[in-house]
Amino acid sequence: xxxxxxxxxxxxxxxxxxxxxxxxxxxxxxxxxxxxxxxxxxxxxxxxxxxxxxxxxxxxxxxxxxxxxxxxxxxxxxxxxxxxxxxxxxxxxxxxxxxxxxxxxxxxxxxxxxxxxxxxxxxxxxxxxxxxxxxxxxxxxxxxxxxxxxxxxxxxxxxxxxxxxxxxxxxxxxxxxxxxxxxxxxxxxxxxxxxxxxxxxxxxxxxxxxxxxxxxxxxxxxxxxxxxxxxxxxxxxxxxxxxxxxxxxxxxxxxxxxxxxxxxxxxxxxxxxxxxxxxxxxxxxxxxxxxxxxxxxxxxxxxxxxxxxxxxxxxxxxxxxxxxxxxxxxxxxxxxxxxxxxxxxxxxxxxxxxxxxxxxxxxxxxxxxxxxxxxxxxxxxxxxxxxxxxxxxxxxxxxxxxxxx
Numbered sequence: 001x002x003x004x005x006x007x008x009x010x011x012x013x014x015x016x017x018x019x020x021x022x023x024x025x026x027x028x029x030x031x032x033x034x035x036x037x038x039x040x041x042x043x044x045x046x047x048x049x050x051x052x053x054x055x056x057x058x059x060x061x062x063x064x065x066x067x068x069x070x071x072x073x074x075x076x077x078x079x080x081x082x083x084x085x086x087x088x089x090x091x092x093x094x095x096x097x098x099x100x101x102x103x104x105x106x107x108x109x110x111x112x113x114x115x116x117x118x119x120x121x122x123x124x125x126x127x128x129x130x131x132x133x134x135x136x137x138x139x140x141x142x143x144x145x146x147x148x149x150x151x152x153x154x155x156x157x158x159x160x161x162x163x164x165x166x167x168x169x170x171x172x173x174x175x176x177x178x179x180x181x182x183x184x185x186x187x188x189x190x191x192x193x194x195x196x197x198x199x200x201x202x203x204x205x206x207x208x209x210x211x212x213x214x215x216x217x218x219x220x221x222x223x224x225x226x227x228x229x230x231x232x233x234x235x236x237x238x239x240x241x242x243x244x245x246x247x248x249x250x251x252x253x254x255x256x257x258x259x260x261x262x263x264x265x266x267x268x269x270x271x272x273x274x275x276x277x278x279x280x281x282x283x284x285x286x287x288x289x290x291x292x293x294x295x296x297x298x299x300x301x302x303x304x305x306x307x308x309x310x311x312x313x314x315x316x317x318x319x320x321x322x323x324x325x326x327x328x329x330x331x332x333x334x335x336x337x338x339x340x341x342x343x344x345x346x347x348x349x350x351x352x353x354x355x356x357x358x359x360x361x362x363x364x365x366x367x368x369x370x371x372x373x374x375x376x377x378x379x380x381x382x383x384x385x386x387x388x389x390x391x392x393x394x395x396x397x398x399x400x401x402x403x404x405x
Contacts, residue, residue, distance in 0.1 A: 028042050028043040029042075030042045035048060036050075036371055036404065036405045037049055037050065037051075037405040039086075044087065044088070044089040044090060045086070045087065045088055045089070046086040046087045047084065047086040048084065048085055048086055049082070049083070049084055049405075050082075050083050050084065050085055050095075050097070050404075050405065051080075051081050051082040051083060051097075051404065051405055052079060052080075052081045052138075052139060052402070052403070052404035052405075053077075053079065053080050053081075053402070053403055053404075054077070054078040054079040054080075054138075054400055054401075054402045055075075055076075055077060055078070055400065055401045055402075056075070056076050056077075056078045056144070056242075056243075056398055056399065056400050057073075057074070057075045057076075057398065057399045057400075058072070058073070058074050058075075058076065058241060058243045058244075058396065058397075058398045058399075059071070059072070059073050059396070059397045059398070060072045060073075060239070060241070060243065060244050060394060060395070060396045060397075061394070061395040061396075062244075062245075062392060062393075062394050063392065063393040063394070063395075064391075064392050065389050065390065065391040065392065066388075066389030066390075067389075072243075072244065074243065076243065077101055077102070078101070078242060078400065079099060079101065079138070080099065080100050080101060081097050081098065081099045081100075081108060082097065082098055082100075083095065083096050083097030083098060083108070083109070084096055090115070091114060091115050091116065092112075092113070092114055092115075093111075093112075093113040093115070094111065094112055094113070095109050095110070095111045095113075095125075096109070096110045096111075097109045097110070106182045107126055107181045107182055108126075108157065109125070109126065109127050109157065110125045110126040110127070110181060111123055111124070111125035111126070111127050112124050112125055119165055119166050119167065120163070120164070120165045120166075121163075121164050122161075122162070122163050122164075123160070123161070123162050123164070124160070124161045124162075125159070125160065126157050126158065126159050126160070126180065126181040126182075127157050127160060128155065128156065128157050129155075129160060129162055129173060129175050129177070129201055129203060130153075130155045130201055130203055130221045130223060130261065131149075131150065131153065131155055131221065131261055131263065131276060131278075132205075132217070132219055132263040132265065132274070132276060132315070132316065132317075133146050133147075133149065133150060133263075133274070133276060133296075134146065134150050134153075134155050134156075135315070135316045136316045136317040137316075137318075139319070139402070139404050140309075140317050140318055140319055140320070141317070142274070142298060142300050142308075142335070142337045142339075142363065142365070143240070143298070143337065143339060143361060143363050143375075143377055144241070144363070144375050144377045144398060144400050145238075145240055145241055145242055145377075147240050147296055147339065147341050147359075147361070148237035148238070148240065148294065148296070148341045148342075148343045148357050148359065149276060149278065149294045149295065149296045149341060149343070151236060151237045151238055151343075152235050152236065152237050152280070152292065152294050152343050152345075153259060153261075153278055153280070153294065154233065154234075154235075155223075156180065157180060157181075158177045158178060158179055158180050158181075158199075159177060159178045159179065159180070159181055160175050160176070160177040160178075161175065161176050161177075162174065162175035162176075163175070166313045166314075166315075167313075168312070168313070169206060169207040169208070169210055169312055170204070170205060170206045170207070171203075171204065171205045171313065171314065171315040172202075172203075172204045173202060173203045173204070174200075174201075174202045175200070175201050175202070176198070176199070176200050177198070177199045177200075177201065177225075178196045178197060178198055178199075179196050179197050179230065183230075186228060186229040186230050187229070194229060195228035195229045195230075196228050196229075196230060197225060197226060197227045197228045197230050198225065198226055198228060199223050199224060199225030199226070200223070200224055200225075201221065201222060201223035201224070202221065202222055203219065203220070203221035203222075203315070204219065204220055204221070205217060205218065205219040205263075205312075205315035206218050206219070207310070207312045210312065213268060213269050214266070214267070214268050215265075215266070215267045215268075215310050215312070216264075216265070216266050217263070217264065217265040217266075217267075217310055217312070217315075218263070218264050219262070219263035219264070219315060220260075220261070220262055220263070221260070221261045221263070222258070222259065222260045222261070223258070223259045224256075224257075224258045224259075225256065225257060226255070226256040227254065227255055227256065231252055232252035232253055232254050232255060232285050233252065233253070233254030233255075233256075233257060233282075234249065234250055234251055234252045234253070234254070235249070235250040235253070235254070235280065235282070235292055235345060235348075235354075236248065236249030236250065236251075237249070237343050237357045239359065239379060239381045239383075239394040239396050240339075240341060240359050240361050240377070240379040240381060240396065241377075241379065241396050241398055243396075243398070244394070244396070247353065247357075247383035247385070247390075247392040247394070248343065248345060248353060248354070248355050248356070248357040248383045248385065249345075249351075249353050249354070250292075250345055250348050250351050250353075250354045251351060251353075252285075253282065253284050253285055253286075253348065253351070254282045254283065254284060254285070255283050255284065255285050256282075256283040257280055257281060257282045257283065258280070258281045259278055259279070259280050259281075260278065260279050261276060261277065261278040261279075262276065262277045262278075263275070263276045264276075265310065265317075267307055267308050267310055269305075269307055270301055270302035270303070270304075270305050270306060270307055271299070271300070271301050271302075272299065272300050272301075272307070272308045273297070273298070273299050274297070274298045274299075274300075275295065275296060275297040275298065276295060276296060277293070277294070277295040278293065278294050278295070279291060279292075279293050280292040280293070280294075282348070284348075286350075288349070290347045290348050290349065291347050292343070292344060292345045292347065292348065293342075293343070293344045294341075294342065294343040294344070295341075295342055296339060296340060296341045296342070297339070297340050298337060298338065298339035298340075299337065299338055299339075300335055300336065300337035300338075301335070301336050301337070302320075302333060302334070302335050303334040303335070303336060304323060304324070304331070304332070304333045304334050305323055306320050306321065306322060306323055306333045306335075306367075307320070308320060309321065319370055320333065320367065320370065321370065322367050322369055322370050325367075325368065325369035325370065326368040326369055327368075327369045332366055332367050332368040332369065333366070333367040334364070334365070334366055334367075335363075335364070335365045335366075335367070336363070336364055337362070337363040337364075337365075338360070338361065338362050338363070339360070339361040339363070340358075340359070340360055340361075341357065341358065341359045341361070341381075342356070342357070342358050343356070343357040344356045344357075346386065351386070352385060352386055352387035352390055353385050353386075353387070353390060354385070354386060355383060355384045355385030355386055355390070355391075356384045357381065357382070357383055357384075358381065358382050358384075359379050359380065359381035359382070360379070360380050360381075361377055361378065361379040361380075362377070362378050363375065363376065363377045363378075364376050371403055371404055371405060372402065372403045373400070373401075373402045373403075374399075374400070374401055374402070375399065375400040375402065376397075376398070376399050376400075377396075377397075377398050377399075378395075378396070378397050378398075379394075379395070379396045380393075380394075380395055381393070381394045381395075381396070
């Protein structure tokens with residue numbers, strides 16, 4: 001199932017685009033609407049090219065308890081993504097995206113969706129299902145990276161079949177998943193092996209308060225997974241950045257695990273709070289049963305008066321509406337934010353780097369208009385490990401220029 005070259009992904013995406021255009025051809029007149037990029041519609045068929053680009057600069061200072069300290073300064077392409085999305089009619093929709101970074105390519109969202117009603121859908125493909133911060137697009141998250149919470153859970157995109165229903169202020173999802181579409185198939189040895197990891201999961205959200213000035217979001221999710229014949233699960237965190245080493249990590253220790261998460265958010269005009277907590281019960285390869293926990297809390301303030309856009313029927317945050325974009329002669333929007341992270345692996349014995357990670361992150365984001373952001377994040381993190389001399393303090397300053405369409 002591994003996608004190895006940009007040519008493979010690009011050819012597949014091009015074929016999908018051609019198929020979509022041919023499928024949409026009819027005697028109906030084709031119209032065009034602007035939705036961040038041109039969207040073409042012919043009767044009930046729609047087609048739109050989508051994409052995003054994140055350009056980062058990172059400065060990192062690493063202070064080791066034992067060993068040489070060091071610093072790094074890099075500019076890097078964090079994300080370059082191109083895809084298509086659309087509908088065949090009111091019941092069927094599609095999305096496919098390819099990411100190309102550093103000469104390597106990989107599929108991102110690849111989704112076929114069937115909606116028997118306005119409030120129900122069945123989805124198959126490669127996508128995310130769990131955690132408020134995780135399912136919210138990186139185009140709309142408050143900070144440049146989702147942080148240690150999502151790192152340690154390993155809740156990225158995997159091949160999934162899910163059923164989802166929603167009401168005016170709630171959602172419920174149940175799903176069965178395998179591994180990522182980009183991962184190699186497990187090795188078959190004789191008559192043994194060849195089984196991919198499998199998981200079952202569910203998520204439910206509820207907004208008990210929904211007014212013009214106040215919104216409260218509550219959620220719970222759970223996942224149970226088994227590695228099958230693939231490598232053991234690892235639990236590790238980065239320093240609230242996609243760059244650099246992991247100093248708190250368990251290594252590959254898990255044959256199976258059960259994760260339960262709680263999520264909450266409040267939006268009150270330009271102010272918002274958001275937090276999540278997760279507990280992980282791990283069945284280890286050495287027969288032990290141990291646990292890990294992770295949580296974060298974050299607060300943000302739109303100095304210019306905007307408010308975060310919670311899409312209640314999806315159970316995730318969406319694009320913020322900018323009150324005075326520069327494209328209309330305004331100054332855009334300014335958001336200030338702070339976040340605290342904690343990931344605790346200290347119950348995992350026999351691993352020198354299975355310690356505790358804590359961090360504070362401060363962020364500032366300027367939105368000239370809704371599809372462009374300029375971001376600055378500073379994180380001061382501590383990696384406190386079990387082994388003597390294994391503690392590491394890290395200061396990370398990073399910047400991003402981001403646009404999407």
